[in-house]
Amino acid sequence: MFIARQPIFDKTKEVYGYELLFRGSNTSDAYNGTSAESSTAVVLGGLFEIGVDKIVGDKKAFVNFNYNSLMSNSIELVDPSTLIIEVLEDVEVDARLMRRLDSLHKEGYRIALDDFVQSIKDFKIVPVADIIKYDLIATPLDTIQDEVMEALRRKKVLLAEKVETEEEFIAARKMGFQLFQGYFFSKPVIIAGLKGKKPDITIYRRILNELHQEEPSFQGLAEILETDVSVAYRLVNVVSKKNEHDIQKGLKSALVKMGLTDFERWVHIMMLQDLSVNKPHELIRTSLIRSKFGELVANNTGSLYTRASEVSLMCLFSVLDAMLDLTMEEAMADLSISSDIKDALVKREGPLEPVLELAEAYEQADWEKLDRIASKLGIDSNRLGGWYMESIEWSDRIMEGV
Incomplete structure (x- = not known):
């Protein structure tokens, strides 16, 4: 169904x-x-x-x-x-x-x-x-x-x-x-002659730069987090909720418990939440649903199986222009992400883009287009309904924790 x-x-x-x-x-x-x-x-x-x-x-x-x-x-x-x-x-x-x-x-x-x-x-x-x-x-x-x-x-x-x-x-x-x-x-609200003012995402940029090092350091990440009490508190709070014992050994302990992969995803979500101030909550919910849906699609697509995290991030950032009231090209300008993600979001082309197109087709109930893209990706479209429901449930859990 x-x-x-x-x-x-x-x-x-x-x-x-x-x-x-x-x-x-x-x-x-x-x-x-x-x-x-x-x-x-x-x-x-x-x-x-x-x-x-x-x-x-x-x-x-x-x-x-x-x-x-x-x-x-x-x-x-x-x-x-x-x-x-x-x-x-x-x-x-x-x-x-x-x-x-x-x-x-x-x-x-x-x-x-x-x-x-x-x-x-x-x-x-x-x-x-x-x-x-x-x-x-x-x-x-x-x-x-x-x-x-x-x-x-x-x-x-x-x-x-x-x-x-x-x-x-x-x-x-x-x-x-x-x-x-x-x-x-x-959709972004872009007033002719004016450009949206980007919120300060310095803390997130520093964290992501550390995460993208060949060997990210838990200690280095902890030191970055110590410069922003709000982000640090939110990290400890979310880790505490997932563990029966309180976090007693500081930020580094919280990072180790979460793990680098989950921490990077959490950072992306927190960044989007901060960027979406004064925007409908449904905007970040849409990005979360697309992110999980894209990940599930990629995990079941032979050519994209090893790139599921990139696909997930692409879908997560697919409404960034609306959050910032900028063109997508302007929104992507300062982000350290792969060229394939940027091509998919800015130019709507490249190997990752069909998954975003698939997610949008599902949202719009364009079933004919959905089948066409699923066939192109080599996916049994009968499975898409279950993945979409799983994505809704996942996004609801995430929204409760942010």
Whole structure:
């Protein structure tokens, strides 16, 4: 089973929920009308069997439903406190459907109208709907002003979909939208004529330079860490959590317990966390999921097996431009990393780049592209769904510790 998820943000750019996009196997097409019932059953079964918390955590799960899937009893597998029912725009509205939606609404399920193009005043489902989604490409903001005002008057929650830039996010929020979906959060905000100011990452640069020596020194690393009490404290804290005994012998002991490989990964994550101040938490979560997913892909790809750590780092840094509000070329300028990583991120080429492209295809539920890249890499795409779920779980554990 393949389940991709796309974040839905509130007005403060905190994640409110995830829309779940899915298919049953590597031979299925993307979500479409002919397979909607079976696909919805698959994702609801997955939510129930895998556990909703492992897919969306404590957030809401937005799932698309057509007429037949709305009539099925599979909806009740998922608790109404988690599931938001998205009624597809082409659903035929009849008395039977209205009775079912009214019943679901009374059970506590929240109902969203997907890709809404109808009249707020006339469309029969509006009275039982809680959320109304507008696709900003199909229905630009300047064409729906009156409808938006009427929806707000009726106390509906408005969700702007396909928000691709910060400017669109701000405009939609100003108009009255409360929820936002799209890739605006993962793109840099670059103002013409100005360059983003890079945060001070001197401590991390010194640590990484030591780690890249032929024979890195635990003592040398400890001495570098002693110059920054914040980073040193975080290291001791994370090592203490993983060991029953307190760290009594100082920073060098903490480093030895962690090991150089895990320490380098931890340094990269801490650096990204410091760089992502005032950015949505989902940005670093995306980088972590991509990092683990890329590592799992590389470990199972013959040509990249020995380069899994490079692939992981490439995916981890794939949103660095958005974190710094710089072009990717500017963001990469001062980092001591391999030319293949830089080529993948800046030029979108080279031997490592297909793994990043694979991760992005999965996030966007572009199943056709996913299969094409997986085939190119010599990977059985049936395994990708499991790796993606493993990556989500891993990122959640990391986020708890940082």
